Amino acid sequence: MPDPDDTATLLHRCANGDRAAFRALYDRWSARMHGIALRIVRQPSLAADATHDAFVQVWQQAHRFDPERGSAEAFLVSLVRYRALDIVRRTARETPGYEAEEQEDESPDALSIMVATSEGAALQRCLSRLEADRRRLIVMAFVDGLSHGELAEKLLIPLGTVKSWIRRSLLSLRECLAS
Template identity: 55%
Template sequence: MLRIAVGDHAAFRTLYDQQSPQLYGLALRLLRQPEIAADAVHDTFVEIWQRAARFDPERGSVGAWLGTLLRYRAIDIHRRTRREESGYERPEEVDRAPDPLDNLESSEQGRALRLCLDTLEPRYREVVVLAFLDGQSHAELAQTLATPLGTIKSWVRRALGALRSCLGS
């Protein structure tokens, strides 16, 4: 990753040759459409090229980091697709409700919750936001994040426990 961070095209090509088949398989499982999966892999490798210097080997392996980048890309695609499938709304009918996270800032409790959310590990924060603000069920979370259902339930339980502890202090 260090070589890629300094612009080494050969190192990037080697990484692509080694990792793209696995990432494509993951993307295909997550997105279930070959063209969209290929786009997600492409976008992920663009992000890798741009963010290689941010890779921290102490936080995990290269493969895990690449998988995480791809999962976030798939989540973005899934959200965008869900919005597009909901259909066109005439401008005067568009919901002008603020983002649920923005609503948290409007009260003291909300500000405290937002601060506590920011202290959670990224995967825990992600499941809380997807479950409670986007309304995804545990099964939908498992599918979106390509993670076993039991793991999702455990993450939600741990996240809620951490939020409870943070808010109680």
């Protein structure tokens, strides 16, 4: 029997108009989603906007979530990430009030925090096979929401190199995860 409080079930209950399930989903996910938004937009009030907008979409679009296409976690995370990315792509990134940690630790050891889930363990294993500078690009792009151009500028790597390293790294990740 499915756990009535797991994320996919809560989403399903939201789709049926269950406000208690919506609140439970908020209690479970808001700190993670807000953390993700804050890391990308680096400004508390914009992060709150992104988290607000993502939860409004959760409520309004829960009935359209298709578990065959991806996990409920990925659905929630992608809602807040795209909202946050959209905010930073359209407004110049500013940093008043909040300074993100500049130095990301993407060594295989640091990534071991991901092994709590089997999917995380597989991704960690495959990321650890990438060369360190390419792994850094993937982690910084996803976690900090940095674009090709921002990565090139920040890491002092030519734009073309950033693009080709990311492209090749993603394809080798896919092969590794499929094996």
